[in-house]
Amino acid sequence: xxxxxxxxxxxxxxxxxxxxxxxxxxxxxxxxxxxxxxxxxxxxxxxxxxxxxxxxxxxxxxxxxxxxxxxxxxxxxxxxxxxxxxxxxxxxxxxxxxxxxxxxxxxxxxxxxxxxxxxxxxxxxxxxxxxxxxxxxxxxxxxxxxxxxxxxxxxxxxxxxxxxxxxxxxxxxxxxxxxxxxxxxxxxxxxxxxxxxxxxxxxxxxxxxxxxxxxxxxxxxxxxxxxxxxxxxxxxxxxxxxxxxxxxxxxxxxxxxxxxxxxxxxxxxxxxxxxxxxxxxxxx
Amino acid sequence: xxxxxxxxxxxxxxxxxxxxxxxxxxxxxxxxxxxxxxxxxxxxxxxxxxxxxxxxxxxxxxxxxxxxxxxxxxxxxxxxxxxxxxxxxxxxxxxxxxxxxxxxxxxxxxxxxxxxxxxxxxxxxxxxxxxxxxxxxxxxxxxxxxxxxxxxxxxxxxxxxxxxxxxxxxxxxxxxxxxxxxxxxxxxxxxxxxxxxxxxxxxxxxxxxx
Ligand SMILES: [Fe+2]
Numbered sequence: 140x141x142x143x144x145x146x147x148x149x150x151x152x153x154x155x156x157x158x159x160x161x162x163x164x165x166x167x168x169x170x171x172x173x174x175x176x177x178x179x180x181x182x183x184x185x186x187x188x189x190x191x192x193x194x195x196x197x198x199x200x201x202x203x204x205x206x207x208x209x210x211x212x213x214x215x216x217x218x219x220x221x222x223x224x225x226x227x228x229x230x231x232x233x234x235x236x237x238x239x240x241x242x243x244x245x246x247x248x249x250x251x252x253x254x255x256x257x258x259x260x261x262x263x264x265x266x267x268x269x270x271x272x273x274x275x276x277x278x279x280x281x282x283x284x285x286x287x288x289x290x291x292x293x294x295x296x297x298x299x300x301x302x303x304x305x306x307x308x309x310x311x312x313x314x315x316x317x318x319x320x321x322x323x324x325x326x327x328x329x330x331x332x333x334x335x336x337x338x339x340x341x342x343x344x345x346x347x348x349x350x351x352x353x354x355x356x357x358x359x360x361x362x363x364x365x366x367x368x369x370x371x372x373x374x375x376x377x378x379x380x381x382x383x384x385x386x387x388x389x390x391x392x393x394x395x396x397x398x399x400x401x402x403x404x405x406x407x408x409x410x411x412x413x414x415x416x417x418x419x420x421x422x423x
Numbered sequence: 424x425x426x427x428x429x430x431x432x433x434x435x436x437x438x439x440x441x442x443x444x445x446x447x448x449x450x451x452x453x454x455x456x457x458x459x460x461x462x463x464x465x466x467x468x469x470x471x472x473x474x475x476x477x478x479x480x481x482x483x484x485x486x487x488x489x490x491x492x493x494x495x496x497x498x499x500x501x502x503x504x505x506x507x508x509x510x511x512x513x514x515x516x517x518x519x520x521x522x523x524x525x526x527x528x529x530x531x532x533x534x535x536x537x538x539x540x541x542x543x544x545x546x547x548x549x550x551x552x553x554x555x556x557x558x559x560x561x562x563x564x565x566x567x568x569x570x571x572x573x574x575x576x577x578x579x580x581x582x583x584x585x586x587x588x589x590x591x592x593x594x595x596x597x598x599x600x601x602x603x604x605x606x607x608x609x610x611x612x613x614x615x616x617x618x619x620x621x622x623x624x625x626x627x628x629x630x631x632x633x
Contacts, residue, residue: 157461169546229461232544234601337546358456358464362433365460369434369627372542373598 142173148413150206154333169337213309217329226348236414237334237342238383245398263288271398280308282398320351340381427484432459438480439626447622448503496585519579523586534593537600567609
């Protein structure tokens with residue numbers, strides 16, 4: 140494997156490690172096709188060229204970039220609220236493009252079929268109308284006013300109800316979900332999923348959650364998220380192609396995949412190739 | 424009477440084996456979630472006091488404290504209202520079950536290793552792990568083909584035994600390691616028979632549909 144030459148991908152920040160992980164010995168991992176080494180002090184260098192990568196630290200994660208990110212990392216306001224439970228969920232590896240993982244995260248239509256009894260239940264399969272947009276001022280994709288009938292929307296809840304969700308894609312390989320908190324309806328739980336694109340069709344993902352929940356144990360909160368994520372892992376690994384196609388799809392878009400259409404269009408406008416079917420053609 | 428307590432982790436295949444056996448045998452267990460990843464709670468002093476080997480699962484049933492999965496499976500089969508069918512009474516059947524149970528906790532662990540590396544691995548070379556897993560699957564596939572010629576649908580006889588339950592998660596979860604089930608038709612049919620058993624439950628990674 141060699142490093143991609145996709146400038147759009149190279150100039151992004153990527154989470155590559157949890158800050159509580161780096162021990163005395165350096166650890167190796169892969170980013171955009173190249174092996175990198177994370178030193179005990181949090182320094183990151185390429186194992187192919189020896190050069191140091193730009194790094195920054197936020198939310199307990201170490202971020203690195205091969206290039207020159209045009210802007211600093213985005214903000215998560217909820218992460219600054221001190222009364223929240225911070226739950227980093229651990230890294231999971233997936234054999235798929237990280238972009239596929241983001242797209243799956245945005246999709247509500249699969250809830251009753253894949254997260255049966257947790258995030259959805261048949262016959263409540265309809266995705267009510269919602270709005271999705273590319274916000275030019277912040278250069279992010281948002282999907283707002285999303286509602287869905289869920290049978291168990293959070294670790295604290297046992298009964299089913301409509302959840303109110305907002306989705307945000309602040310960077311090509313990061314996706315967030317804001318959920319009206321069942322135990323405090325005036326606040327939003329925030330969940331972010333950070334992807335580390337290792338190869339075109341291999342990535343690692345770490346979910347971080349900032350929750351208002353005061354009653355669940357840490358293990359229960361982790362369990363809830365990890366079970367859902369492992370269910371998604373099967374779906375994402377079995378999608379073909381493993382890379383994300385950016386061309387308008389042959390199917391007529393339904394309301395349910397409005398956020399997917401906006402996400403793909405946004406990536407295409409950026410000219411991103413890594414992890415897309417365009418990247419496969421460029422490599423061939 | 425207090426219910427048995429199972430200290431377990433949802434994503435762990437060995438924990439699932441015990442949850443599955445308990446459910447099939449009709450034993451209600453109290454589940455305690457252990458934050459194995461990322462919290463490494465199984466290495467915490469509190470947990471090590473219960474389980475010095477620092478592993479999940481751990482089964483506590485009154486004075487019985489079990490740390491080894493095969494012992495948990497046979498204990499649940501012996502004590503559950505629907506459990507006795509999983510342990511043959513005759514010497515021939517018992518011998519086959521013990522042989523395949525040993526296989527499940529030795530050679531079959533290659534499947535577990537391949538799965539862990541696929542899910543938690545950090546770019547490790549999966550090919551040798553996957554090759555070892557496939558070699559183990561071939562042995563079980565051949566056995567099930569031979570069994571079907573004798574009119575038996577399970578590894579150690581004509582009824583599902585603790586050995587079948589010990590083997591089921593490794594096969595069912597091998598999709599987590601990108602192993603295609605199409606090459607193993609006898610295992611697929613066998614897995615369908617296990618799914619049809621009363622009390623069958625899944626875990627994340629095993630679709631409810633099939
Ligand atoms: Fe999902």
